[in-house]
Amino acid sequence: MQPVHQRIALIVGGSSGIGLATAKLLLERTIPTVIVGNRSRKLDQVQSELASFGSVESFQANLYEPQDVQSVIDFSGEHARHIKYLVNAAGHFKPTPFFDHTGDDYDTYLDLNRALFFISQAVAKNMAANGGGSIVHIGSMWAQQAIKATPSSAYSMAKAGLHALTQHMAMELAAHKIRVNAVSPAVVKTPIYEAFIDPPHIDATLASFDSFHPIGRIGTAEDVARTITFLLSDDAQWVTGAVWDVDGGVMAGRN
Incomplete structure (x- = not known):
């Protein structure tokens, strides 16, 4: 095995939303970071923006294309660099009634989970070869609680799978000094909602969910990113296999 020259973070889905906010926090902590995203132009823009925060690289990949995965x-698998931190932040969310789901709809979620599964497997092997690491999956409140206003059966099934994967990976990888946790956000303002809400109406639509959260507002990407960076860090060194509700209190109760 080649000697380790650098310990880095890999953020899958790091060009926007929670992934991008997490990249900024990790870079501020002087952790070299590689962000994976689908759109080359967006990646170039984000890399330029993040350069002032620290050492950042971008990696273009469409997670629905097997060759890109x-x-x-x-x-x-290149063990010369130790991927000490992995964040699986790539996601897709488009509420669809159960009766209206098509096979293509379902595969959108299934194929993404497959990509994250095997990327996580490869990163875990890198971590095991280099002394350990920390992984955080981004799950969802919808995996734990159905919300009538946002019918999301296929999405919720996929995110529940990530929650279960978190526990199984944590158990199997602990002997390799790898911790695996997940966060479970409620409504967070990110570009993911552009898939089904016209951009001019996003702010007003999301604001209508403020009162849904006991804390009185929807979340920001930074709210969730702060928890992710804590779970990645040695400050959480006795935490593994946990799915943390980062949801403004929604799982405790709703207004």
């Missing part, structure tokens, strides 16, 4: 796996 394999390229991320191959990158993760």
Whole structure:
């Protein structure tokens, strides 16, 4: 095995939303970070913006294309750099009634989970070869609680899978000094809502969910990113297999 020259963070889905906010926090902590995203122009823009925060690289990959997923796996398998931190932040969310789901709808979630599964496997092997690491999956409140206003059966099934994966990975990888946790956000203002809400109406639509949260407002990407960076850090070194509700109190009760 080649000697380790650098310990880095890999953020899958790091070009926007919670992934981007997490990248900023990690860079501020002087952790070199590689962000994976789908759109080359967006990646170039984000890399330029993040450069002032620290050492950042971008990696273009469409997680619905097997060859692109394999390229991320191959990158993760290069043990000369220790991927000490992994955040699986890539996501897709488009509320659809159960009766209206098509096979393509379902596969959108299933294929994304498959990509994250095998990327996580490759990164975990890198971590095991280099002395350990920490992984955080981004799950969802919808995996734990159905919300009538946002019918999301296929999405929730996929996120529940990530919650279960968190526990199984934590158990199997603990002997390799790898911790695995997840966060479970409620409504957070991120670009993911642009898939089904016209951009001019996003702020007003999301604001209508403020009172849904006992804390009185929807979340920001930074709210969730702060918890992710804590779970990644040695400050949480006795936490593994946990799914943390980062949801403004929604799972405690709703207004």
